[in-house]
Amino acid sequence: MAGRDEERAVVRALVDAHGETYAEEAGIRLRDTPQPLYRLLVLAHLLSARIKGSIAVASARALHEAGLRDPRRMAGADWQERVDALGRGGYRRYDERTATQLGEAAELLNERWGGDLRRLREEADGDVGELRRLLQEFPGIGPTGADIFLREAQRVWPEAAPYLDAKALQGARRLKLPQDPERLTGLAERTEPAVLAAALVRAAIDKDVAEDSRSTAAS
Known part of the structure; x- marks a missing residue:
């Protein structure tokens, strides 16, 4: 299904470039x-x-x-x-x-x-x-x-996963991705939910992150 393949490509591009958690950054x-x-x-x-x-x-x-x-x-x-x-x-x-x-x-x-x-x-x-x-x-x-x-x-309290809050879902909207946490984690394949969440938040707060991810996925 081309649409799903395109969504996977966007998620992959996003995570590859912006998949550092805030804990790791700190x-x-x-x-x-x-x-x-x-x-x-x-x-x-x-x-x-x-x-x-x-x-x-x-x-x-x-x-x-x-x-x-x-x-x-x-x-x-x-x-x-x-x-x-x-x-x-x-x-x-x-x-x-x-x-x-x-x-x-x-x-x-x-x-x-x-x-x-x-x-x-x-x-x-x-x-x-x-x-x-x-x-x-x-x-x-x-x-x-x-x-x-x-x-x-x-990442260490698995009962909370997948935890994609309103800010992460805002990033998904900007990337034109689904709003359902289960669908999003499915698109991310083997990416940890914490890594996906951090990347989506970075897309939410910086439109360039979203645009670059979509551009990379399309190229």
Whole structure:
């Protein structure tokens, strides 16, 4: 079926050129262990603000380089230390509020789930809607932040897959691809859903990504 073959070619071109997850871009080797999951939560928090993704990624790296890589250290750091790390990443517009929220979120994670997001996952007991709701209990994590976290975490939390949220589906629309997550993952063949989701989001936020992918697929 030519239409489906064309769609597969578009997905292949998109993923080949733009299939880096945001966790990978931020230097996070995502595993189902406490520290990488926490770093992903911080990254999702930063990416959910109305700020360039590259700045959010740089700021997540800066927090890590400052030693604020787990909830104990984040909660134990003083507010100015968090502000300064965010500033080094270029995250200046929201730095003061975000520094406060990061501290409060780390305290909540420590107190309620022992600093381990896997315990939050256990509490959700395989219910992705409940996972999304629990994530939004963290200060600074709203629906967008929860979606970002789950888009990436589906790599190690398979019960969430395929997690293609509204932003990913916006990218699919721009690429003239189906809006159904199962059909999209079928077109992606052996590509991980997390990789597909990241590539689709990049198409959603940058029309050149979509245009280049369609052009490459047609050539």
